[in-house]
Amino acid sequence: MRPVKLAISSLTHAHVRKYYATLSENRKLDWVAVSCNDPETISYFKTFGYDIPMYPTLEEMLIAHPEIDGVVIASSNEQHMEEMRLCCKYHKDVLSMKVPTFDEDEYNEMIRLAKEADIICQVELELHYNPSVKRLLQLIDDKTVGNLISFNATNITLSPVWAFPWQGDPLRAYGKRVPLKENDPRFRGGALSDHPHIFDLIRWATHSEFRYVYAEVADNIRDIQEEDLLFVTGEMENGVKFMLDPSWSRTETKIQRPTVGWEVFPKRMEVNFTIVGDEGLIQCDAFGPNVYYCGGPNDRYTVQYTYFDEWIGMMDEFCECILEHKQPKITLEWNQNTVNAMNACYESIATGQPVYLNGGEK
């Protein structure tokens, strides 16, 4: 099978370093080029030592390299629409970051463009390629703990806003400046916008859609423009209850580049599940156990992640889909209800009321 020729646009997303590693190591892939116009990001990229041609814009890259099969759109959220348009114009398959857009009209436009251009568009929800999550979904499907009563999950991390400033800018993270609620100085675009995974996985685990969500925000841990601490509860259409925590409740050092010593709380990212069934209970830690150290640079007790390879399986699927021109597990269409649920959480925060989805009634 020929190697798939891939490129990365913008280089600004928090996950982009994972793509550097995956694209340079996976023999199924031929990493052709990158595009970036931010001088600071360019100089940081150069420190990795990859010998990859770089272009100031996505379009210049696509014109210079017509052999590109697919593009990893690794830009800030507000740029996704424009980059998706370009990829569709040049008929390039797309790996979209985890939130394609929060704007419903834009989202529908993306679906239309991708369909018309007949491209593959996979949404990066890498937890599907986590072995513990795969086992968890299988255990639930096998009714190991009987019928589900409640799906409870955390996707709690440190805040990336110091290392990836676009995530602290409501316009760039959410696409527009929407106040969180009346008499609140904060805007949408924070921790909730950063953590779609558990809103996606609950749909796979329950084989159901959201009936309603109810969300509340706490006062912020950090002095930033967006929410960083919130809880979400509610019910799926099949009656399964849930409690979700998509917060930035792990603390961090305000450094400009993710590196050793970034975390203050020992574990920088936790995705944990408590699955309650009528015949038992499952506890799952998607990123554990690990190894642990106390050492440089701050002499803090720290988790050294040991199993964190989701990008391998995800890129394998993307390549296979490109070569066989078939749709991936997580398509734009599938992901839309996940984004709708996240927007419903913002609406619930704004109104103080539960928000019913999918035509559901009170």
Place this chain on the structure above:
Amino acid sequence: MVKMCEALSELAAKYDAAQIIDFEELSGGYQVTCNKGKFHFTYDYQQLQSTQIPLFHWQVKRKYAEMQGLLKAETVKKPLAIRVKNICPQSTLGGGIAAVLLREIDLCEQLLSGDEIIQIFSVPHSSHPYLNAICTTRNGAKISMELGISHTAAAPVQMHEIVCRTGIITDVAVDTQTEQYPIYVYGKSGTAVYADTDYELYGMDEIQRDCIRFMLHALSAPEQLDTLRASAARQLALVHLALKGGMCS
């Protein structure tokens, strides 16, 4: 077996390690025939022959690579000592207390980037597969080992803690005493645990996964196998002496 063969063939092709032609399970090991030749991997370490490759599957375990990486990156510096505990049920690969001691000698040398153990004071039990030991490396690091086979243990009690001048590296989380797992199921028939940590080898047991990863690594760099064999022979000689008790070097 078929699953192991398929998995190794797939990964060897994916990562350009080799083209697998044949995979055979032998008594005490596996034989892999590929475009690079014939490779006889054995976990019957006591009978290790010069043409065989000791199947030191722990060498490719990610957690140990991460621990070693922390030292190599100098996140934690100047290792002084290691505390090792490995009291486990009999391995599916067999080998008894000698195999446990060999594993831990090799693993400690790996964690210390090749700093060889040159002296052991051991206190073996005369009638049970159990042994305590204090080892010394060429660079002067001390290693305490508590090793045993427990026929009643359901799960291994394992710990590797590297004590350094500037900090500590450990594979046991603070305030826990036993091995942790990614998944616990508390069901009607008691508690079950799952340890799926390798997406590419999903569904295989831990030893199988480690063996495949080790064989893949060996096939990727067969030129390093002579060093591995020589090292294993030296370590085995040390194991035989240590099992007698007292000081050996």
